[in-house]
Amino acid sequence: MQQLGREAIPKQQQEEEKKIPIGISxxxxxxxxxxxxxxxxxxxxxxxxxxxxxxxxxxxxxxxxxxxxxxxxxxxxxxxxxxxxxxxxxxxxxxxxxxxxxxxxxxxxxxxxxxxxxxxxxxxxxxxxxxxxxARHIHMHPQDAASFSVKDGDRVDVQCYGPRGVIFCEVLARVNENYKLEMHVDMDEANAASLRNGDFVKIVR
Known part of the structure; x- marks a missing residue:
């Protein structure tokens, strides 16, 4: 079966791939x-x-x-x-x-x-x-980093949505073969933005 190029992937699916799950520490x-x-x-x-x-x-x-x-x-x-x-x-x-x-x-x-x-x-x-x-940070596998066009040590802005949505600035990207995609925030940050484990956020630069 011929593999679809990224341009053939539906836009909605591409947007789903850009979501980052939240983990509250x-x-x-x-x-x-x-x-x-x-x-x-x-x-x-x-x-x-x-x-x-x-x-x-x-x-x-x-x-x-x-x-x-x-x-x-x-x-x-x-x-x-x-x-x-x-x-x-x-x-x-x-x-x-x-x-x-x-x-x-x-x-x-x-x-x-x-x-x-x-x-x-x-x-x-x-x-x-x-x-x-x-400091808030994102764990990324190298494949995730390539998808988001970031490298280890980059700082990015991340937006969460909802009635208390915020933009988290200067979020550290940590890239390693042993990492699984997830952004970590502490309890204070999660409560301020009404975030729960498993909620999704997006990099907005």
Whole structure:
């Protein structure tokens, strides 16, 4: 059977292909092996609770309490697998509750970020840095990036629709063979735009 060229694909189908699903990130923690063992005991291993949308990523049974100068947040879930450096991702609202000044950063950009204390069943860890408000971003497979004509590290504007529709500016495109197409926002951003998991948005430049 002859393969149809893109010009032969109905316009409605082309528009469907341009939609990006939303994934809403609640506060969570990525732990280093060192900090995992302090919080949960020597030789502790993460226990998978469920797989996440991104391949190889999963939510864990393990949870910690975050402690800041002004307050605490309990039952904050750990995400696996472990990382080289502990990273705590919270929202602006969480910053007010904890009393920390976490900067808006891309994942992994932790130098000079906020510090706080985590408490687990076996001990506590105070990290001098590593607490951030994760910058909104889009995970893309290289094929998705080609379809959208963007490359890794590009910043794009993204529109969501509805009664509280907004345009999210400067959204980071993260391109990797292991990624599945999805835009990540935190709870504050999702609530402001009345977004739910699985809603769709579009790049508008």
């Amino acid at each position: 609640n506060r969570h923690v990525h732990l280093s092996v060192h900090d995992l063992e302090i919080l949960f005991g020597r030789d502790a291993k993460l226990t998978k609770f469920k797989d996440l949308s991104q391949p190889g990523q999963y939510a864990c049974e393990e949870k910690v309490t975050l402690v800041g100068p002004k307050g605490v947040i309990e039952n904050v879930r750990i995400l696996g697998p472990t990382r080289k450096q502990t990273q705590v991702e919270i929202s602006v609202s969480d910053c007010f509750k904890l009393g920390v000044r976490a900067p808006i950063r891309d994942s992994g950009d932790l130098g000079g970020s906020a510090g706080l204390t985590m408490v687990g069943p076996a001990g506590s860890v105070t990290v001098p840095e590593g607490c951030i408000i994760a």
